[in-house]
Amino acid sequence: MLALQRVFLAWNNFSGSIPKSLATLPSLFQLSLEQNHFEGRIPDFQQDFKQDGSFVNLAYNKLEGPIPYSLRKMNASLFEGNNLCGEPLPKCSSSRKKRTIIIIIVVAGSLVVLALIAAVSYILKDPAMASRFKKAEKKKPAGNVIMGKKEDQSSQHYRKLGEKAKLYFVRNDREKFQLQELLRASAEVLGSGSFGSSYKAVISSGEALVVKRFKQMNNVGKEEFREHMVRLGRLSHPNLLSLVAFYYRKEEKLLVSDFAPNGSLASHLHARRAPGEPGLDWPTRLKIIKGVAKGLAYLYNELSNLTLPHGHLKSSNVLLNHTFDPLLSDYALLPVMNKEHAQQFMVAYKSPEFSQYDRTTRKTDVWSLGILILEMLTGKFPANYLRQGKGGNADLATWVNSVVREEWTGEVFDKDMKGTKNGEGEMLKLLKIGMCCCEWDIEKRWELREALERIEELKERDSDNVEDYSSYGSEGDVYSSRAVTDDEFSFSVQA
Structure with missing residues (x-):
């Protein structure tokens, strides 16, 4: 037991507190407990987790309280989906x-x-x-009544806030409503991430909206913030989540957008499913990645002056509408985010070029796209494979490459991905595209235009033309710095 190095217990229905015995195993350097029902506080881990490839994944449980000091150098995504605070998440408030x-x-x-x-x-x-x-009672004026109840001090506070401040609508094609109505709407907590909390609010017209609170958005003043939001409001594409309105306060900002009924891509890839409930099949995953690439290309065209037109592309920021078409969210927020907070939490700053050279480029979002492609094909959680710290050289693509080199290519693909019969060749093509987008040598990494062209060529089923497949994987298309060749990409999967 003392020699135990890796513990993988993700996606089970474990509940209760995390066993304290795990925190004292001297050789433990990989712990995967995500997608369970663990609750309470995180035990104080005694390990230093400095070994390459070390991680503790506690995402999507019911944990609360501060993150122990020994885990504060971990990636923030390893703790999302809980009620935790402290580095690498936002600071804890004084609960006492x-x-x-x-x-x-x-x-x-x-x-x-x-x-x-x-x-x-x-x-x-x-x-x-x-x-x-x-x-005296007859002379006394009646007080305000909200939702059938007399107003308390809290209600009065929000009512006054609604009277003083107004929502600023960035789209002219939407029915307008008051901030007061939004504050009174029935709300449901959708989640809490590194930037803030999201709520689903249903206003009096029956329209469902998402309200996201941001507290680390003070990089620009009020007028610059308004101008940037108006610019985002002008964007219109089938694969973008539309920004509807915003509320500005120095201390916090509210962004109001449309509600996506099928949740996030991350929840479909990584969340617990009931027995017999199918995961996303291959045709649906291909449809999603095509939409993501088109939405990203649109941002590149419309926001050509931004180095990072998205900046935070990951599966939890890809939402799905009623027909499972993808909608990119949290895009183009870097210009208004606090720089320090952005560099700590945004996906673009996990890229090889930033970890090695402290810079990002127009190809950085392409790296994020590549990681997303590999996540969709493998079903693996990217943060588990991201080496922390400056000069780190490991990501999900590193793991894919290692499996391919061992001639276990069939083991790469998500076992929950159905509908793969007669589609293995197309899946392999997409895997290669993902690897080329993740190229560590930024000069050799594909441009977004090339990636989009290759993705749009993909079909649900393999072509009968053998030359079509062999010509696709030319020597120039392989993942050069990782030295993956066509011969290493041979596999079989079950339908």
Whole structure:
């Protein structure tokens, strides 16, 4: 037991607290507990996790509280989907102070209620006092009523906020509503990430919207922020999630966008499924990646002055509509994000060129696209394969390359991906495209235009023309710096 190095228990239905014994295993350097029901606090891990390839993946559980010091150098995506705080996530608030305030409010409220009961009892016993009380009650104006209840102090605060501040709509084709209506709408928490929390809000017209709160968006002033949001509001493409409106406050920003009924691509690739519930099949995955590439190409054309037209392309930022068409979200936010926060959390800053040379280029989003392609084909969580720290040289493509070199190419593909019969050749083509997009040598990495052309050529089923397939994988198309050749790409998969 003490020699245990790797523990993989992801995607089970484990519940309760994380066993403290795991935190004391001296040789442990890889722990995968994501997509379970673990709750409570993370135990204080004694390991230093400095070995290459080390990770602790706790994403999508029910954990809460601060992240232990020993895990604070991990990637933020390894902790998302919980109620955690502290590095590498945003700072923790003072919960002790909050608890004290709550106790004071409860005690004070109880004393007020008791005093009111005593006063009413006294009034009812004294006929003269009762008469004066009734006269005063008739003269007293009625208070505001919200949702059938008398307004409390919290409701008054939000009502005043709604009166003072207004939503700024960036699209003219949408029905307008007030911030006050949005604040009163029934809300459902969709998730919490490194940038903030997302909520689904249904307004009085029945329209479902997503409200995302950002607190690290102070890189520009109010006017520059407004101009950038207006520019994003003008964007229109079938594979972009439309920005509808925004609310500006120095302390925080609200971005309002359309609601995507089928959730995120990440949830379909990595979330727990009921027994017998199918995952995304090959035709659907191909459809999604084609849409993602088209949406990204549109951003490149429309936002040509930005080095990173997206900047944060990952599976949790690819949403799916009712027909499973992809919608890119959280795009082009880098100009308004706090630089330090962006470099800590945004996907573009996990790229080889930034980890090695502290720079990003127009090909950085192409690297993110390549990682997304490999994630869709393998079903693997990219953060598990991302080496931390400057000069790191490992990512999901490194793992794919190692499997291919061992002639286990069939083991690369997600076992939950159905509909692969007679599509193995096309899957292989997409795998090569993903590897070429992930090229560490940025001079050899494909341009987005070339990647899009190759992706659009793909079909659900293999071509009957053997020459069509062999000519596709020419020596110039292979993943050069990782030295993957056509001969190494041979495999078979089950339909």
